[in-house]
Amino acid sequence: MEVTTELIVQALWDTLYMVSISLLFGSIIGIILGMLLVVTRKGHILENKLIFSIVNPIVNTFRSIPFIILLVAIIPFTRLIVGTSIGTTAAIVPLVLHIGPYMSRLVENSLLEVDDGIIEAAKAMGATPLQIIYRFLLPEAFPSLILSITTATIGLIGATAMAGAVGGGGLGDVAITYGYQRFSTITIFVTVIILVIIVQVVQSLGNILERKIRRV
Amino acid sequence: MIEFKNVSKVFESNDKKIHALNDINIVVEKGDVFGVIGFSGAGKSTLIRTVNLLEYPTSGEVIIEGKNLAMLSEKELCEEKKNIGMIFQHFNLLNSKTVFDNVAMPLILSKKKKKEIEERVYEILRFVGLEDKAKNYPNQLSGGQKQRVGIARALATNPSILLCDEATSALDPQTTKSILNLLKKINEEYKITILIITHEMEVIKEICNRVAVMEEGRVIESGSVFDIFARPTTETTRNFVRSVVRDEVPESVYKMLKENEYTSRVFKIDFLGASSGQPLISRTAKKYQVDINVLFGNITELQGMPFGNLIVELIGDDVELERALQFICNQDVEVKEVSENGSHYGTHRASAMGYAIHG
Known part of the structure; x- marks a missing residue:
C-alpha cells in the first residue's frame, strides 16, 4: 500500500479532530480543576482542605501516568463513555484525561500569577467569591491563560x-506504520514537516492573541 | 465613626504566636482625617484591615457607625463594605480593564443600572481630574494617575469611610502632595472620614488632624496632631517628629559658642502655635538694647498654625539681655538656653522660664 496525498490529508484531518475536541474538553476540565487548586488552597477565597486534598493527588496521579499506558489502561472506561475502544473518537477520551490535569497545573500557575493585591481590593469592595473569580481572577489571568492553552x-x-496504539489514526500513526515499519523515510519526513508547521502556527497564534489581549 | 475596642490580633505560624495587635483602643470621629504612623511591622496594616475585615480581630471589636461588622452575615458584610472605600500602596487596579471599567467595578458588583454607572463613573473621574483617561488602561498611566483611579474606584459607591493603606508610599514627593491635597478635598467636600496608615510623618503633618503612633502592635501615643508634634512623649514619636521638623541644635552652634568670648548667649525658641505669627525677633530687638542673630531656623505649618524652632544669639549687656529674655519668655513660646559645654540647655533659667510659659 502506497502513501498517498489522500492518506496524509486524512491523517492531518484526524489529528486536527483529535486535538480540537480533546482541547475543548481538556480546557474545561483544566480550568475547573486549576481554579479549584487555587481557590481552595490555604488562605485563599474558598479555602477548603477537603476539596484541595482530593483534587491535588488526583491531578498528580494522572500527570504521573505516561500517556501510552493511560491510553490502554482506561480502555474499559473509554468504551463506557464513547461506546468503542478503538478509532479516532476512542482516542479522544484518554487524550482528555491526559491533557485536562496537565492543563490544570498550567491554569493554576496562571491564576497564581495574579497579584494578591487585586484579590484584596476585590474583597475590600465587597465582591463575593464567585464575583472575585469571574470579575477579577479570570480577566487578570486571561493573557497568561492563553499561553497556557497554547x-x-x-x-x-x-x-x-x-x-495509533488504539487505532486513532493521525499524522503520528502514519509516520509509525508507513514510515518506521515500512522503511519509508520520505513519509516520516513529510509528517514531521507538517507537525512542525502546525506547532509553529499554533504557537504564533497563541503569542499574537496573548499580545493583543495584553495590549503591548 | 470607627471605634477600636480592645482589639487584638494574633497570627499563628509554626507554633509561634505573633501579636500583631495588642489591645488597641482608638476612636476615629466622623469627619476626622486620622493618621496611624509606625515603622514597618508595627501592626498598622493589620489594624486598618480589621476595619473592613480583611483581617478578623482575634479579640475585641471594631465598631463602624455603630455596627460590629464581624457579627454580620456574609451577605450583609458585602453590603456594608460598600460603605468603606479603600486605596492601596500599589493601587491594585485591574490591568485588563480600562480606567472606566476599573472605577465602574464596585457599581457593577452592586448590579447598578448601566446608565447610572456611566453617570457616576464620569462624575467621579471628573472629581479626581481623570475624565480624559477613561478609555486608557492602567499601564498607560503614571503612579499618581493610578492612585487617582484607585481613589475614584474607592469613592464610586459613595462610602462614608475611606481607608488609605500607605497610599502615597510608592509616589514621589510632588505626586504625594497632590494626592494628599485630593484626599483633603474629599474629606472636606464629601465629609468622608479618612483613616490613613503611613510611615511618613510628612503625610500626618500635611493632612491629618489626629494621629496615633504604633509600635510593636500597641498604640504608644495618640492625640491631636499639634499636641503630638509639640510634646512627643516617647522616643519613637520624637524621631518621627524630627523627620519633619529637626529640633536638635546643630554642631556648628556649639562650635561657635566654644570659640566666642562670653558676651552673648544662645537660646532655642520653640514656636508651638499662634504666637509665631508675631514678629517676635524684630520686636525684641527694637524694644531692648540687644542684637539678635538668628543662627538656625526651622519653621513649618501644622494644621494652619506655624510650628518649629529658631536658634538665636542674643548680644548685649547683662541687664538688657535679661529684660529682653523675659520679654521673649512672656510670649507664647518655649525658650531654652543652649550652653557651650554641650549639655544642650542651661538649667539656671529653667524654673523662671517654666513659670513664664505656664503663667
Missing part, C-alpha cells in the same frame, strides 16, 4: 502521535 495544545499534538 502550551497544552502543542503537548496535545505530541500525544496524538500515540493514538
